[in-house]
Amino acid sequence: MIRLSIPFRQALARLTLPVLAILAFGLILIGKADVVIEQYLSARLSDVLAPLYDVVSAPLDAARAEMTDVAGLWSLRKENRRLRAENQQLRRWQAVAMALDAENSQLKATLHWSNNTTEKFVTVPVVADNGGVYARSVLVSTGPHSPIAPGQIVLDAGGLVGRVIEVGSRSARILLITDLNSRVPVTLADSRGHAMLLGNNGPRPRLMYWEDGDAPKEGEQVVTSAEAGAYPAGLPVGSVHYIGPGEAELIPDADLSRLELVRVVDYGVTDMLPPETPHPAVKAGAQ
């Protein structure tokens, strides 16, 4: 160890804070000019944290499941009655769906419909709630050599969750549709009108820019639109809810506050991510 004189050491100690502050300021400027470093660092950090949270999440999930079970015991009879009714209703819907499916394939055959894309997907666990004050994202744990790539679409059991923006060697980061940077072109299911879904950091993204005369109706289903080539058409996103005249929000179908398992689907939609773009994440966010 180098022996330094006490006054010199004191001077050095007094200097650390301003020097580090200047360094931090420099980092902000560098980060603003060039996102490569930040992305590299955050991907490495995610790779370290993902396996860690993977281990921790097992007992956490178990505890949560136990809690739900205990809570469920209290309302067993009521729940049973509700489920029976729901089951009956679903059976009716199943019959309708099967009839429609048959009709659909018949019509497709008549039209010589050739859009039979086969999408590949991987199911991965969400291990960390990697959001920030001004960012809504989650971290998923992937195995090594997973086929996940930036730009792929993420769904949960209910509907659209977001898209992959960053991939490390054992983790990937998903930008949720509620993030400030998220823009999703959508179609209103009933009127077939187009609109834009804008993330606002809150639990419910805003629905905006619909055409005149095509105002979304309260409760109307909203699905993704293939416009701009960013998403495949027809993925369920949510339903419309008005908070004021002309101000529509979307209640997401996906359970975004409690994501546990998500499906990362490769629809081959890469129009928005030209190969020469060094950092798809920025593009994916801003579109």
Add this chain to the structure above:
Amino acid sequence: MTDQRPGIRLRPSFGRRLDVWSRRGFPAAVTLLLILLLEAPLGLHVSAQLQLALSLASLFFWSVHRPTSMPPWLAFGLGLLIDLLQMQPIGLSSLVFLLVVGVARHWRHDLRRLGFMLSWLGFGFVALGAVSLIYAASSLLRWRLLPPMPCVDELMLALMFYPALAVLFGHAHRYAAAPEQA
């Protein structure tokens, strides 16, 4: 800081040195643990705000009461970690944390003399400054006016949790985090 009192003493044993180091590292470890814990999917929708609020409280407390255990490089590192976890402009939290440490260190003798209520108030002002700076810089760097509500939540959470943390940390300061008791 090394022991600079005059006199000849025995070289401390390995166990004792370990004890000293663990006590010295207590504030860092607790702050890091809080940050990582709040990163887990707990289903809290203010966990990001809480992450920053608790870090601010911890940084402030330790900078006032035991600045040797909260060196500037640690504040810098914790800030960097938060920036990476929260997808904030990198370096922003580091800068804010360093400013908090600087202010707390500068006023630490006065703050310690003032008693709890006034130091809470002092923390309130520091947190207000930190949160406003984060809000302004985040808006400026993204070049758009961000919703201010998350930052208000941050400030409120920081103020709410400071007394509880101060009690726990105060206890730790006297026992678990006191290297002189090793």
